[in-house]
Amino acid sequence: MLKVLGLIALVLVTIGLTGAQSGVVYNTGIAVKKPVFGGACKLCPWGAMAQVVQNAMKFYGYDVKICQNCNAAAAPRIVSGAKLPPPYQKDPAVSVAMAPPNEPGLGPVDFGATAESFLCQAFDGTGSYAHDKSMKNLRLIANIQSPWFLIVAARAETGITDLSQIKEKRWPVRIYASRNDRMVTEILGYYGLSVDSITSAGGYVGNTFADRNNFDVIVQGGALSSAPEWNVLYQVSQHFDLNYLDIPEPVLSKLAQDPLAYRGYIPVGLLRGVERTIPTIVRNGTVIYTRADVPDSFAYDVARAMDEHQDELQWTNQNFSYNIHNVWKAPCDVPLHPGAARYYKEMGYMK
Template sequence: MRIRRSIHFIVLLLALSLISAYGQREESKPAASAMIAARKPVFAGACKACPWGILAKVTSDALSFYGYQTTICWVCWSSFGPREMGDKTKPVIPPGALDNPEYVEPPPDAVPDISATSESNLIDAWNGTGPYLTDGKQRRNYRVIAVIRTSTYMLAAASRKSGITNLRQIKDRQEPTWVVGNNQIIFDHYGIKVEDLKAKGGGIMPANATREKRASGDVFIGTGLLANTPEQRSWYEASQLNDLVFLEFEEPLIARLAQVPGYQRATVPLALFRGVTRPIPTVIRPNHFIYVRDEAPDSFAYDVAKALDEHRDLFQVQLEPWYYDPQTVALSRVIPMHPGAMKYYRERGYVK
């Protein structure tokens, strides 16, 4: 009898300890957004024609079929969105945002609940590297809902009149060399230093330069696609207003770029831009994330995943080509997927 009472007492203690631990976990879990609870989430997007702004609009339209009214921040671009999401701060107007009033609106006075950015950008924010290095911290509260793909190639070109046929020529070039764009890995590989460019009367083309000035650059480096958006228009303009010679990257550099999280090998297709007269080996940044914080309710993440899947047609009518692929929509190698989204993908058979 005493043994039986002792067993009952031990079981009772275990049950009480489990209840206490569960209660502590519930207390420590961040409170879910009141905007999500009201089915009025705030999306940290980008300008209305920019990639992450487009993903914001697609998500908003898809969620509207399920009773959500989404407010979009049209100025939460670049490193602003991941910071505002991770730190739970209200959006601010970035410098120069009002220079293109047709693309933006004043940001909402609310902390964003959901956002979109490239895989490489969010990994930098997750690890506290790249543009987030000076923040002195990692942001590990992101959870991915969907991986959406597009075709953004790494490109390099030079104006024909510059006589540059290889990026290695820039380092020893005595004439002033103006470079539109920047990529530190490429600069390091070819020994290009901004200080040396300035010393010879050149440098990095200012972002606020006029269209004609941007197009008159000597060298163009960076990711691009055929779109007249603020972040992509330099390729659109230069390929029309300048006579460009598109350059090839050296194989060791391509291998190095392909190791950067979020990038993979690809080939620039013939005639992507005026001046692309042949297929060119390079890398591509295909993956972009629609993501939330870890506090987002499973039901909300499930609804977003379901809405995007059932309204894939919305991706097909945008400024740039977007691809919803069931084989890759839940494939995030660094940042965890949200369990609510994974529940939907398992039900659909997209993941096992």
Template sequence: MKKLSGVILATILTFSAALVGCGSQPAEQTSAQQPAAQQEKKEEKKEENKDFPKFVKIAGATSGGTYFLMANAMSQLLNEKIPGINATAQSTAGSPKILELLDTNGGELGVAQAGVADEAFNGKGQFEGKAMKNISQVAFMYPNVMQLVVRKDAGIKTPADLKGKAVAVGAVGSATEINSKDLFVGAGFNYPDDITPEYTSESQSADLLKNKQVVAGNMIASLGSSAMLDIMSTGEFEVLPIPEDMIKKLHDEVNVAYFPYEIPANTYPNQTEPIKTYAVANWLHARADVSEDFIYEVVKQLYENHDYLVNAHKVMENMTLETALNGQTIPLHPGAVKYFKEQGIEVKQ
């Protein structure tokens, strides 16, 4: 009997274990299903952003300049705010190269002068016969101010006085050189024949001025650039005012992107009076064939995180919804159009 009872007990225990095992099976299935459900959510999220580029290149100009600094700040912001993308800043020679990269699928976004974009899109000036139609504008960022710096002892009172003189005009093919060409055309010069041009970077232009190798230099940039602060601190230089009639001619006959601008007094050391000059808008540009949803999200994040951009560079205080379309020269990207219309901004295409 004891033997039989042992067999019965063993059978009961085995059967109970089987029941427990069967009872635990749904729990095991639920646990196994959980990662699958999470994976489905991830796939759904990826599906929602399927038109977003995975890798995003934001082109700026030379390292250390405002363009590159802002490209870097925007890449960090977008990486933080838009899941699934990898944005990086790219250093280039300046606006013409930036727009070329966008046009040839070498980048998705880039900071460039609106005036250069006008010439590139419409095949004018140095872009004659090679119009770039795969570029678009996204939003105004800040103005590049014409700061024509001259030596105080050179006797230069107007741009016309620079005829036959040595002038630092910017690197060959750069936006700065384009601005120099326009300036001298506006002054009635044959460029570059009527001056002795020195093709230099901003820092090189400052060095040539200090060494008295040129009498003037085109230091067009955002106000308060380090090169301008440095050179104006010597007390040996001044920013040349630009006559109003010349500014009007530049706007009406050379490039519509130029507009009057006044440098406030005391912007620089040894500059106690305001200076009348002109400026050209800097815009964020995009490759025209990048998805509408992506550019919409980019614009949304830039305006909703405006303080982040201002902390990166004070010049971004200029980028507001009120200034969003300042100096527009080429068509807006559809994603930007959608965002601005939602904000009640009248869009012109």
């Protein structure tokens, strides 16, 4: 009898208290219905998705714990490696209230949210993960629509209505943009411009916080959101009168060859001063993802929760939406988790 009780106690410790690392035991994990979700700040898309998942999973007896700093390019590495949440560091871009320290005692991260592009690059070992071992254990649970727009604009007082004017008139122009972003370099390159040529002419290309008030042209992707990576679009469109510029057709065609970029348009009124439909490049999808070793029953529950509680998506600070035609689709080779696939097949969303 004592042996039986001892065995039961051992099983409970093994199953109920998960994530032992370096002699520490964590009272979190899927087995005790306290999975850890890799999210981000409360203003950020992945942080907003974390809150949606937490709320939706309550209906099925789960108490989802949120990692508020399992973000940026590290996110897939954390999920793939079942890593602990990183040590807390104050995020200079947001307040402590919006990016607070994590709840004490969180164990390894079980699932999370990230961008389509990060998921695909991590799985393939490309882009930001070219120096990582490809993370072939990553699995999709749900692809939630989350629109992103590429926007090119110039401050109205510059008189710039076409970027060709920069080279023709040899203006020392200040451009708010990421210097290494492929879309930025392709747009500049079409006009015979580059970061080097702009700086050698006395101009500047950069995207620091101070640059938001000291620019002539902005090339920025994002959405209508107060997320720290996107709120520049909010700020500059309210503070300055802007001329919104067309991206040349050859550039749109070239950029759209990327499987994670699509032809789309900026809708009228998205930002102050957008008074016409503007063709552009768009991206789509904030994915909920996990590892291959996660139980099928758990992935099924997550897929079900996101479907049956789609209403949670509309009350966030992001433009999320649920589409039964592509919620189960990855835009690349990342497999759908079998548990999630079972749910979508039962519902008739996928054949």
